[in-house]
Amino acid sequence: MTSLAIFGVGKVGGETAFLSAALGLVDELIVYDTYEPILRAQVLDLQHTGIDVSISTDMAATRDADIFVFAAGTPRTPEIETRADLLEANIPVAKRCSEFLQGFPGIVITVTNPMDANNYGLWRMMGIDRRQCIGFGGQLDSARFAGLLREAGIPGPAWVLGEHGEHQVPLFSKTGADVGIEEREAILSRMRGASMEVIRGKGGTIFGPAYHITMLIRAVLEDRREVLPCSCVLDGEYGLSGCSLGVPARIGREGILGIEEWDLDTWESAKMAEAGAFVRDLCRRFDD
Numbered sequence: 518m519t520s521l522a523i524f525g526v527g528k529v530g531g532e533t534a535f536l537s538a539a540l541g542l543v544d545e546l547i548v549y550d551t552y553e554p555i556l557r558a559q560v561l562d563l564q565h566t567g568i569d570v571s572i573s574t575d576m577a578a579t580r581d582a583d584i585f586v587f588a589a590g591t592p593r594t595p596e597i598e599t600r601a602d603l604l605e606a607n608i609p610v611a612k613r614c615s616e617f618l619q620g621f622p623g624i625v626i627t628v629t630n631p632m633d634a635n636n637y638g639l640w641r642m643m644g645i646d647r648r649q650c651i652g653f654g655g656q657l658d659s660a661r662f663a664g665l666l667r668e669a670g671i672p673g674p675a676w677v678l679g680e681h682g683e684h685q686v687p688l689f690s691k692t693g694a695d696v697g698i699e700e701r702e703a704i705l706s707r708m709r710g711a712s713m714e715v716i717r718g719k720g721g722t723i724f725g726p727a728y729h730i731t732m733l734i735r736a737v738l739e740d741r742r743e744v745l746p747c748s749c750v751l752d753g754e755y756g757l758s759g760c761s762l763g764v765p766a767r768i769g770r771e772g773i774l775g776i777e778e779w780d781l782d783t784w785e786s787a788k789m790a791e792a793g794a795f796v797r798d799l800c801r802r803f804d805d
């Protein structure tokens with residue numbers, strides 16, 4: 518019996534519940550949202566698919582879940598410039614979530630923005646092993662980077678480390694192409710704006726995040742042991758600690774099985790250090 522708990526079943530949490538069930542990854546969904554009408558609507562809509570999955574709204578059952586996805590809280594609107602601007606609004610939500618999950622034995626996937634800081638915050642507040650806390654965003658940023666590389670005629674692979682936010686670190690060195698600083702900065706600037714175009718057009722990013730979150734869930738449940746760009750609580754890796762940041766992480770049934778330390782070029786190393794300093798500052802809010 519495989520059980521997936523989702524805290525916050527709005528646009529992203531709801532779509533993730535649907536996709537995970539539709540792909541047959543889970544036997545049981547435990548869903549929770551403070552807004553009763555959306556919770557009821559999502560449960561009914563899921564039931565109306567006829568998919569053979571048990572659906573519970575009993576948060577007490579969450580403790581037995583294999584994976585817990587944190588997707589509750591405020592999303593960006595076109596007026597909210599950066600993901601980091603959501604920190605104050607979403608800290609109380611992260612705190613409430615951590616109260617449910619003291620000593621949780623399963624795997625936590627953090628989605629709520631600012632995702633890196635929230636992943637660090639959940640780890641701090643829940644008192645669990647850092648390997649259990651996987652921050653989601655790098656796969657999505659990497660898919661967006663891949664699209665921009667294709668457009669520019671630059672071959673892949675496309676890897677994005679760093680913050681899921683303004684301080685993304687696209688790894689041009691991994692592409693094997695010699696991409697100059699000006700072109701790198703131009704592509705990075707478009708990556709920073711990539712989601713806002715979707716938010717303006719349809720009120721939020723849904724398919725991209727939900728698809729990649731579901732692939733992350735699959736990597737855990739099927740113990741795939743593949744390397745994915747995920748936000749991990751760092752303890753000296755890449756010369757950083759006191760924060761959670763996007764790094765190449767081997768993901769399997771026990772969560773983060775290992776963090777790979779790749780060689781970065783000078784531009785990338787500088788961006789990674791900036792990302793670390795920026796996110797560490799946000800994370801301090803959870804150290805108080």
Ligand SMILES: NC(=O)c1ccc[n+]([C@@H]2O[C@H](COP(=O)([O-])OP(=O)(O)OC[C@H]3O[C@@H](n4cnc5c(N)ncnc54)[C@H](O)[C@@H]3O)[C@@H](O)[C@H]2O)c1
Nearest residue numbers: 525527528529550551552589590591592628629630721726
């Ligand atoms: N990491 C990523 O790549 C990524 C991608 C997309 C969205 N996000 C983030 O995920 C979060 C959710 O985005 P969305 O578009 O689904 O938003 P949404 O508004 O559609 O859904 C959020 C849900 O959280 C619920 N909620 C609020 N406070 C709660 C609480 N204390 N307990 C339980 N539920 C609560 C709301 O009722 C709502 O249904 C946002 O912070 C957004 O920025 C992150």
Ligand SMILES: O=C(O)C[C@H](O)C(=O)O
Nearest residue numbers: 593600630712713722726
């Ligand atoms: O950009 C946002 O605010 C939502 C999410 O983090 C995304 O990258 O799609």
